[in-house]
Amino acid sequence: MRSGNPFLGDKSFDLVERGEARMTLMGTVNKTAILLALTLISALWVWNKYYELQDPASIMPLMWIGIIGGLVLALITTFAKKAAPFTAPAYALLEGLALGGISAFYETRYPGIVIQGVGLTFGTLACLLLAYRTGLVKATENFKLGIVAATGAIALLYVVNLVMGMFGHSMGFIHEGGTVGILFSLVVVTVAALNLVLDFDFIEQGVAAGSPKYMEWFGAFGLLVTLVWLYLEMLRLLSKLRK
Template structure:
C-alpha cells in the first residue's frame, strides 16, 4: 500500500531481520493487543501526570521550582524517546512506555498551569480529546471516512506545514520575535487553532488505518507497541491543541 507518510508504508510491517511478514503463528500484531497496550500507555501517562500536577504549585499557590523540570524535562525526554521509537521500532516495547512516562510529566505540569489560569479547562480538554477519539473511531469503522492516498497526502502535508510553523515560532522566540496573529486570541489565532485541532484529529484516522493495516499484514508482535505509541503521540498533540484553543476562547471573555 502506497502512502505519502513514510511511517505508513508497507515495509513498516516487515520483520526487520528477514524482510518478511511474520507468521501469525509466530506471534503477530493483533487489534486487541494494540488496544490493551494503548490503555497501558495512557495509564502510565496519567500516573506521572498526576504526580507532576500535584507538585507544580506550592502550598501558597506559587509555581514550584520543579515545575519547569517536569514540563521541559518531560517534553524534551519525550521527544528523544519518540525519535528513538520511530527509528528503532524493535525497541518500542521499552521506549514506548518510557515515552508515556515522560509525556505524563509534561502533560501534568502544563495542565496545572492552564488550570490555574483558566479553571475547568483541563476537564473540558480531556472530554474533547477522548470524545474526538471515539467519534472518529466510529466514523472510521462505519466507512464514512476512508484513508485514501490523497487523504493521507493531504493530512501529512498539513501536519508538516504546522510543524514548520511551530519550529519557526521556537527559533524566532530565541530572538524575541513573535509570529503575529496566529498565537493570539483574536479571530485569526482562534481560526489557526481550530485548523490545527482538525488536522490533529484527522491524524487519528491515519493511526487507525496504520494499526488496521499492521494487523491485516500479520506484522511482528512488537508493532502493537509501535501502533499504541503512534496513537499516543496523536492524542497528546490533540489534547495540547485543545488546551490552546480553549485558552484563547476563554481569554476573550
C-alpha cells in the same frame, strides 16, 4: 501505508519476521490503554505536586525532563521499533511529566479548562473511531496525502515560530487570541484529529499484514503521540476562546 504522524512512516510495518507472534487489533488497543494509564499516572503526580507546593518553579525541571526525555525516546522508538515494548511505556511516563505541568499552568489561568480539553480530546477520538469503523470516513490515498501535507505545513510554521522566538519575535496568531488566532487553532485541531483516522488505518493495515507482536506497542505509541498533540491543541484553542 502512509500516516501524517511523523513517528509512523511508510515502512513501519514492512519488516515481518515469520515464526513469531502476530500483531492483533485487541492487543494494540490494550497497549494503548496501558500507555494512556502510565501517562495519566505521571501527569497526576506532577499536577498534585504543583498544587501542594503552589510554586511553578518546583515542577519546571520535571516538565523539561518530560519534554526532552520524551522527544529522545520518541526518536529512539521510531528508529528502533523492536525496542517499543520498553521505550513506549517510558515515553508515556515522561510525556505525563510534561502534560501534568502544562495542564496545571493552563488550569491555574483558566479554571476548568483541563477537564474540557480531556473531554473534547477523547470525545473526538470516539467520534472519529466510530466514523472510521462505519465507513463514514475513509483513509483514501488523496485523504492521506492531504493530511500529511497539512501536518507538515503546521510543523514548519511551529519551527519557524520557534526560530523567530530566539530573536524576540513570534507569529502572534499561534499563541494569541482574536479571530485569526482562533481560526488557526481550529484548523490545527482539525488536522490533528484527522491524523487519528490515518493512525487507525495504519494500525489496521499492520494487523492485516501479520506484523510482529512488538508492533502493537509501536502502533499504540504512534496513537499516543497524536492524542497528546490533539490534547495540547485543544487547550490552546480553549484558552483563546476564553480570552
